[in-house]
Amino acid sequence: MQTHFTPGQLADPAIGEANSILRACVHCGLCTSTCPTYRLLGDELDSPRGRIYLMKEMLEQDRPPSPTDVRHIDRCLSCLSCMTACPAGVHYMHLVDHARSHIEKTHRRPxxxxxxxxxxxxxxxxxxxxxxxxxxxxxxxxxxxxxxxxxxxxxxxxPASQKNKVVTPPDAKSFYPAEGERKFRVALLAGCVQPGIAPQINAASIRVLTRHGCEVVVPPEAGCCGALTHHLGQEARATSAAAANIRAWMSLLEGEGLDAIIVNASGCGTMIKDYGHLFRFDTELMESAKTIASLARDISEFLSENFGDIGATTDKTSPPLRVAYQSACSLRHGQKIQREPVALLQSCGFEVTEPRDSHLCCGSAGTYNILQPDIADRLRDDKIDALARTGPQVIASGNVGCMVQLASVAPWPVVHTVELLDWATGGPRPEALSGVTT
Ligand code: SF4
Ligand code: SF4
Incomplete structure (x- = not known):
């Protein structure tokens, strides 16, 4: 794509980067059919290519966004399906993040x-x-x-349930010794929304990790990864949260060492793996941010890399439940992790199915289901329909946002993948499965 930034504009490294991303786009349109909003609304301006054009115009003219720009860029889920489809390697994520920050700085919303x-x-x-x-x-x-x-x-x-009032790890403490010989020392991101909505996810993660010889540290100084505010264009809040995490984890790394930073909410994992980019102009934190990003692992990625067939290492046999795996966009498109969670579940004896169009977003997307409820509901209903066709007994996903979105209407229990892995390798049966006959 031709661009027309002035030399003065290009002197700003952030604009220079946006220019490179824009120029990589060759207008082929191969991304459009994989974009959930384009498929739903049929408007070119609700496609990746259309949004790229809007962002180019807005940034080139160095002007506040028009109402059209805001409407169509706000409707983007940041699901990154377009990045998986793009043969030219256009880094849509960095471009739309830049555009959102520009909108936040220059546009006054109602x-x-x-x-x-x-x-x-x-x-x-x-x-x-x-x-x-x-x-x-x-x-x-x-x-x-x-x-x-x-x-x-x-x-x-x-969630309607009151069970989340129960105090569970990691609220209780911040250090969990390995069972048996210590093989790894890892930090676990406790998260922000997730411990309130589904504390059982961190509890199951800690049990699985310690059971497999990992010493787990949950530093209280680390909190929100910054993704929620980053996607709202609130740059200062996002970088402040990310900087606190970087400092907390670097202190562990420089102390007793760390083999990995484990993330069990894939939206957070995508964000942390991009910390190097977020702090690219920060001379103080740039190198630490890259180090932290390189240590970040989704829990399914870490278990797969280090323990492979975890079902084979346990004498406990899981009931042959039919699990429909809902592939979170941030895991599949943001981190390119697709096969690992399925293989881990299968190794534990679960029968795993995937719905048609499994690459399409369920409509959760951080705060999207709050800010764009109509589109989010339609995407969710499509996903529920696709999941129903697989005849599931339970839905598994690697991101709490997808779990909440689907559980709001799903007739089946919705659990995190790690809850099933924990159960299959010696942990308790997930509470959500109490009504499922096995
Ligand atoms: S991130 Fe998702 S919603 Fe946004 S343009 Fe790309 S495919 Fe479409
Ligand atoms: S697939 Fe890539 S190169 Fe083609 S229009 Fe979409 S973003 Fe541009």
Whole structure:
């Protein structure tokens, strides 16, 4: 694609990078058919190619976005399906992140939208605030239909169960010794929203890791990865959260050492693996950010790399449950991890199926299902329909966002992949499976 930035604009390294990304696009359109919003809405401006064109115009003219720019860029899920499809290697993720930050700095949204986005950025990265909001949402759930717009939406998405009040690791402590001989020392990202919504995921992760000879450290100084605010274009909040994590994990690395940083929410994993890029202009943290990014592993990736056929190492046999695996976009497109979770589940004796169009987003996408509820609901319903055709007894996914999105309407239990791996290798049966006959 031809671009027309001035030499003055190109002196800004961030614009220089956007220019290189834009120039790599050859307009072939191979990405359009894999874009969930284009498939749903049929508008070129809701396709990757259309959005790339809008971003080029906005950045070249160095102007605030038009209402059209904002509408179509906001509708992008950041699912990165287009990056998997693109034969030219266009780094759409870095381009749309840059565009979102530009929109946030130069565009004044309507008051209600501004307040909602600001509140999301102030609440979601903090586990204690998330717990309070979830508790309020649970109490308000029976009256959800009375609440307008986003408030009703949030109330509906909050899990109805009270079991999340139970304090589970890693709330209880931050160090978990390996069972038997110590093979690895790893840090686990505790996360921000996830411990409030589904604390059983971290508990299962810790059990699986320690059972396989990993010493697990959960440093309290590490918190939100920054992805939620990053995708809202709130750059300062995102980099501040990421910097705190980098410092916390570097301190462990420089102390007793670290073999990996384990992430069990794939949206966070994609973000942490990109810390090197996020801090590319930061002379203080640039090198540390690259080091941390290189240590980050999705839990399925780490287990697969180091323990392979984990089902074979246990004498416990899992019931032959039929599991439909929902491939989270951030794992599949963001981290290119697709086969590992399926292979791990199969090695434990589960019968694993994948729905048609498994590369398409379920509509969760961070805060997307709160900010773009109509599109998110349609994508979710399509996904539920595809999952139903596989005849599942349970749905497994590697990202809490997908779990919440699907569980809001799914007639089957929805669990994290690691909950099944934990159960199959000696851990407790996931609570969500209490009603499933095996
Ligand atoms: S990130 Fe997803 S929604 Fe956005 S343009 Fe690419 S394929 Fe479409
Ligand atoms: S597939 Fe890649 S090169 Fe082709 S239009 Fe899409 S982003 Fe551009």
């Amino acid at each position: 008051l209600v939208e501004r307040v909602i986005r600001d509140l999301l950025g102030r609440i979601l990265p903090y586990p204690d605030k998330v717990r309070w909001v979830l508790e309020a949402a649970r109490l308000a759930r029976p009256f959800a239909a009375l609440f307008p717009g986003t408030l009703g939406r949030l109330t509906n998405l909050a």
